[in-house]
Amino acid sequence: xxxxxxxxxxxxxxxATIGIGSVDELFADIPGKLRASSLDLPEPEPELSLAAHLxxxxxxxxxxxxxxxxxxxxxxxxxxxxxxxxxxxxxxxAYTPYQPEISQGTLQSIYEYESLIAELVGLDVxxxxxxxxxxxxxxxxxxxxxxxxxxxxxxxRAVHRHYRETIETYFMGGGLTVEEIPLVADGLxxxxxxxxxxxxxxxxxxxxxxxxxxxxxxxxxxxxxMSDIGQLAHAxxxxxxxxxxxxxxxxxxxxxxxxxxxxxGEGQPLxxxxxxxxxxxxxxxxxxxxVRQIPGRLVGMTTDIDGKRAFVMTMRAREQDIxxxxxxxxxxxxxxxxxxxxxxxxxxxxxxxLRDVAALGAARAAELETALAAxxxxxxxxxxxxxxxxxxxxxxxxxxxxxxxxxxxxxxVLAEAEPDDPALADGLLVCATEVTTHDEIGRFxxxxxxxxxxxxxVAVEAGAGTARGGAVAEARR
Amino acid sequence: MSVAGNRLQPTIFEKSSPGRGGGKxxxxxxxxxxxxxxxxxxxxxxxxxxxxxxxxxxxxVNLSQLNYAVDTGFYPLGSCTMKWNPKLNExxxxxxxxxxxxxxxxxxxxxxxxxxxxxxEAALAEISGMTALTxxxxxxxxxxxxGILMIRAYHHDRGDLDRTEVLVPDSSHGTNPATxxxxxxxxxTIPSAADGxxxxxxxxxxxxxxxxxxxxxxxxxxxxxxARIGELLDAxxxxxxxxxxxxxNLNAILGRFKPGEAGFDVMHFxxxxxxxxxxxxxxxxxxxxxxxxxLVAYLPSPRVIRDEDAGFRxxxxxxxxxxxxxxxxxxxxxxxxVRAYAYIRAHGGSGLREVSDDAVLAANYLKARLAGTxxxxxxxxxxxxxxxxxxxxxxxxxxVRTLDIAKRLIDYGYHPPTxxxxxxxEEGMLIEPTETEPIETLDAFAEALIAIAGEARTDPDxxxxxxxxxxxxxxxxxxxxxxxxxxxxxxxGAQTPCPD
Numbered sequence: 001x002x003x004x005x006x007x008x009x010x011x012x013x014x015x016a017t018i019g020i021g022s023v024d025e026l027f028a029d030i031p032g033k034l035r036a037s038s039l040d041l042p043e044p045e046p047e048l049s050l051a052a053h054l055x056x057x058x059x060x061x062x063x064x065x066x067x068x069x070x071x072x073x074x075x076x077x078x079x080x081x082x083x084x085x086x087x088x089x090x091x092x093x094a095y096t097p098y099q100p101e102i103s104q105g106t107l108q109s110i111y112e113y114e115s116l117i118a119e120l121v122g123l124d125v126x127x128x129x130x131x132x133x134x135x136x137x138x139x140x141x142x143x144x145x146x147x148x149x150x151x152x153x154x155x156x157r158a159v160h161r162h163y164r165e166t167i168e169t170y171f172m173g174g175g176l177t178v179e180e181i182p183l184v185a186d187g188l189x190x191x192x193x194x195x196x197x198x199x200x201x202x203x204x205x206x207x208x209x210x211x212x213x214x215x216x217x218x219x220x221x222x223x224x225x226m227s228d229i230g231q232l233a234h235a236x237x238x239x240x241x242x243x244x245x246x247x248x249x250x251x252x253x254x255x256x257x258x259x260x261x262x263x264x265g266e267g268q269p270l271x272x273x274x275x276x277x278x279x280x281x282x283x284x285x286x287x288x289x290x291v292r293q294i295p296g297r298l299v300g301m302t303t304d305i306d307g308k309r310a311f312v313m314t315m316r317a318r319e320q321d322i323x324x325x326x327x328x329x330x331x332x333x334x335x336x337x338x339x340x341x342x343x344x345x346x347x348x349x350x351x352x353x354l355r356d357v358a359a360l361g362a363a364r365a366a367e368l369e370t371a372l373a374a375x376x377x378x379x380x381x382x383x384x385x386x387x388x389x390x391x392x393x394x395x396x397x398x399x400x401x402x403x404x405x406x407x408x409x410x411x412x413v414l415a416e417a418e419p420d421d422p423a424l425a426d427g428l429l430v431c432a433t434e435v436t437t438h439d440e441i442g443r444f445x446x447x448x449x450x451x452x453x454x455x456x457x458v459a460v461e462a463g464a465g466t467a468r469g470g471a472v473a474e475a476r477r
Numbered sequence: 478m479s480v481a482g483n484r485l486q487p488t489i490f491e492k493s494s495p496g497r498g499g500g501k502x503x504x505x506x507x508x509x510x511x512x513x514x515x516x517x518x519x520x521x522x523x524x525x526x527x528x529x530x531x532x533x534x535x536x537x538v539n540l541s542q543l544n545y546a547v548d549t550g551f552y553p554l555g556s557c558t559m560k561w562n563p564k565l566n567e568x569x570x571x572x573x574x575x576x577x578x579x580x581x582x583x584x585x586x587x588x589x590x591x592x593x594x595x596x597x598e599a600a601l602a603e604i605s606g607m608t609a610l611t612x613x614x615x616x617x618x619x620x621x622x623x624g625i626l627m628i629r630a631y632h633h634d635r636g637d638l639d640r641t642e643v644l645v646p647d648s649s650h651g652t653n654p655a656t657x658x659x660x661x662x663x664x665x666t667i668p669s670a671a672d673g674x675x676x677x678x679x680x681x682x683x684x685x686x687x688x689x690x691x692x693x694x695x696x697x698x699x700x701x702x703x704a705r706i707g708e709l710l711d712a713x714x715x716x717x718x719x720x721x722x723x724x725x726n727l728n729a730i731l732g733r734f735k736p737g738e739a740g741f742d743v744m745h746f747x748x749x750x751x752x753x754x755x756x757x758x759x760x761x762x763x764x765x766x767x768x769x770x771x772l773v774a775y776l777p778s779p780r781v782i783r784d785e786d787a788g789f790r791x792x793x794x795x796x797x798x799x800x801x802x803x804x805x806x807x808x809x810x811x812x813x814x815v816r817a818y819a820y821i822r823a824h825g826g827s828g829l830r831e832v833s834d835d836a837v838l839a840a841n842y843l844k845a846r847l848a849g850t851x852x853x854x855x856x857x858x859x860x861x862x863x864x865x866x867x868x869x870x871x872x873x874x875x876x877v878r879t880l881d882i883a884k885r886l887i888d889y890g891y892h893p894p895t896x897x898x899x900x901x902x903e904e905g906m907l908i909e910p911t912e913t914e915p916i917e918t919l920d921a922f923a924e925a926l927i928a929i930a931g932e933a934r935t936d937p938d939x940x941x942x943x944x945x946x947x948x949x950x951x952x953x954x955x956x957x958x959x960x961x962x963x964x965x966x967x968x969x970g971a972q973t974p975c976p977d
Binding site: 001002003004005006010011013014015017018019023025026027028029030031033034035036037038039040041042043044045047050051053054055056057058059060061062063065067069071072073075077079081083084085087088089090091092093094095096097098099100101102103104105106108109111112114115116118119120124125126129131132133134135160161162163165166168169170172173174175216223226227249250251252253254257266273274275276277278279280291297298299300301302303304305306308309310312314315316319320321322323324325326327329330331332333334335336337338340343344346347348349350351352353354355356357359360362363366384386400401404409412416417419434 | 490504510512519549577590592615625650658707731738761858895898912944952
């Protein structure tokens with residue numbers, strides 16, 4: 001065993017102390033007919049060859065593309081100090097701070113995380129933490145039902161599809177219902193939540209609504225009329241859940257300002273690598289009025305018996321290990337190390353750096369919009385956006401594939417991600433951030449132009465481009 | 478000294494000075510946001526702290542030194558499997574090819590990760606004896622919810638709508654009943670028998686046409702193998718219910734017992750316990766779920782599929798309508814799963830079996846060393862990877878409680894065991910040494926616990942007032958709960974003196 005300490009002499013001494021002859025005797029209580037047949041796995045791999053194998057697997061992924069893919073996960077610059085701090089064993093090899101006297105580092109960092117996120121979202125109670133944006137949003141939806149004792153939640157269709165599907169799964173057991181608020185079909189507000197439809201859904205007197213969920217910016221990158229949505233929700237006695245992207249909150253109004261009762265969202269943009277889906281950071285925050293309903297860990301400031309300032313997990317009567325079947329959620333292990341990553345990120349970039357990240361993304365996105373429109377791929381919608389938007393490209397899936405062969409990841413094919421929405425059939429969802437370069441934007445536009453006009457790939461990739469899958473063939477080698 | 482540092486830190490807000498920091502991100506053009514309507518914009522910058530890099534780094538390094546961790550010492554926290562976290566795995570997860578891959582990248586550019594996930598699924602199926610898996614759940618508790626929702630879907634598909642109850646032993650993790658509630662079931666708690674196992678008569682009496690599922694942790698949270706597991710599983714299936722195995726204690730039975738072979742219908746893995754992925758101060762984890770044949774159709778989507786041309790891909794939206802749906806965004810906590818994969822490959826089948834053998838050997842050795850000093854509520858029968866002792870007799874004799882003993886262990890340089898869990902043991906301590914601690918550490922820890930029992934008799938106040946040698950001492954938890962201060966505010970902070 002690669003990491004074990006025991007020599008044959010150690011094992012012999014332990015067996016003698018226990019008073020048995022072999023380890024097998026310690027497993028005698030497993031009934032004979034239920035004992036495992038065998039364990040058929042590859043042979044142990046020494047570190048040297050295992051490292052090479054892992055490197056080879058990682059090299060089969062293509063991460064060198066000019067990428068314009070966002071759709072809920074964004075590439076950002078992560079200052080070098082973050083990972084060095086995260087690699088300290090005192091952070092990542094500790095567990096939940098059950099013993100506060102020897103966990104003040106983790107506890108204070110969580111308190112600071114709560115404070116930093118509270119500042120960004122403009123709400124006072126921040127739970128630390130949830131699995132990801134989707135699970136946090138589902139917990140937010142459940143909170144609205146517990147708090148109002150109502151059973152129906154309305155979710156804008158422009159909330160990320162994965163989040164909507166996660167809410168549906170979380171609602172499956174409790175007899176709760178989730179309904180979709182449609183989007184405006186055309187005009188200036190096309191692609192945003194349909195306020196008139198929301199008003200109609202809220203008006204049903206027999207089926208009172210617990211919560212209304214909308215996203216800012218929404219999945220299509222558009223800015224939503226959050227104040228209006230919140231006012232309609234509150235007028236019907238429902239709570240308002242804002243799904244947010246934390247970097248955008250450097251420049252967009254915080255949920256607390258436009259009347260949201262709960263904010264949920266994906267913390268990945270705060271210095272966390274994409275790593276094919278996680279681990280990420282579920283952000284969940286609420287007004288003080290909802291503090292007894294919020295699930296997940298809360299850390300508070302207190303004092304020790306000598307009067308020194310100290311931090312401790314608190315209001316634990318909401319949690320599963322204390323309350324069992326009456327707990328607010330079953331959540332136990334969460335994403336503590338990612339909450340630390342987000343805090344360190346915010347400390348490193350500071351308020352002005354975070355604003356620059358958001359504003360640079362907006363500037364690069366405007367540049368991208370102009371460049372793509374010039375080669376025949378205009379925006380699908382006309383409302384304002386921050387750093388992500390949809391362009392209309394006939395035959396989007398095929399165009400996307402041809403661009404991939406030429407080293408450009410042209411965002412998300414909406415016909416594949418949202419197959420049941422004909423309005424998006426020709427759409428590519430593209431984004432830019434502060435790491436997007438002028439050169440990459442130029443490559444995207446030039447290559448798109450080539451593809452749309454049927455021009456063959458440039459010489460360096462000519463061999464691969466004619467057959468199906470240049471980048472693809474490369475990736476499978 | 479149990480932690481390296483003793484310098485309490487002002488909050489990062491108190492270290493901020495307007496105008497400090499910068500140099501990380503280029504400035505944006507002044508007109509970058511002009512096209513955003515004023516109504517949607519934030520009035521002024523968020524009041525985040527401003528620090529230069531050296532001060533920010535020192536803040537987090539000094540804070541880290543107030544923590545106890547596996548990298549700094551013995552962490553016998555029962556039920557949590559605080560084993561060594563191999564360093565290769567941290568390196569692997571950070572390889573740019575793994576870390577930089579977008580979760581919605583086309584399958585063609587994600588073949589390395591997809592292959593790794595596919596192989597990991599196969600390995601976990603072999604380890605558990607299950608038919609198929611989902612790697613999507615983000616933690617054990619989410620895995621539990623996944624499993625119970627699949628069981629719900631199974632009964633519903635059969636028109637079996639009256640099964641509204643989930644049976645849970647009274648020694649179970651709190652997540653089990655909390656999960657049952659989240660999934661819309663009523664929890665029925667089954668008492669334990671005197672030997673620590675499930676009370677078979679009480680269990681049979683509770684089973685019936687209303688039972689949807691039974692959740693069993695095996696070995697149990699007392700560290701005992703459920704010797705009547707065959708009878709229990711037969712009774713569950715005769716009643717038309719399904720059996721859920723809480724895999725939190727899998728570290729005891731690798732290569733010795735396969736839940737799927739034994740008849741469990743579904744189980745979750747805690748890869749941050751059994752497969753060494755670090756606990757991160759409270760996460761991230763990952764909670765893959767394995768299922769038997771009855772539940773394969775209900776697995777969350779997307780699954781990783783191997784196509785005929787030997788390429789790998791993710792299921793497409795709507796491809797498998799019988800799925801219960803999604804538990805979270807994307808495919809799962811892939812970065813954690815990379816570490817688990819590396820751990821399994823480093824050990825191979827023979828190494829994993831040795832892991833359990835050594836974990837169980839170490840626990841029984843420590844248990845033998847403590848016999849006679851602390852009560853053994855379940856006698857001298859062998860334990861698995863962890864065991865419970867009780868300080869009930871010591872408390873009666875000296876007034877010293879388990880909490881005091883735990884705090885005194887900190888003075889001796891150890892992280893305390895899990896205390897007062899399972900709830901059914903009076904003054905209980907759940908001790909899990911894991912397989913990666915040398916015999917010298919086990920001996921020294923046993924001697925510390927024996928010495929503390931002596932102190933309880935000769936100098937009880939020394940133990941009552943522990944810990945003595947920590948950056949802070951026992952905390953005012955009542956104040957924390959009654960006057961909650963859950964975020965920094967300049968005024969609230971000023972009321973509590975800032976450490977110098």
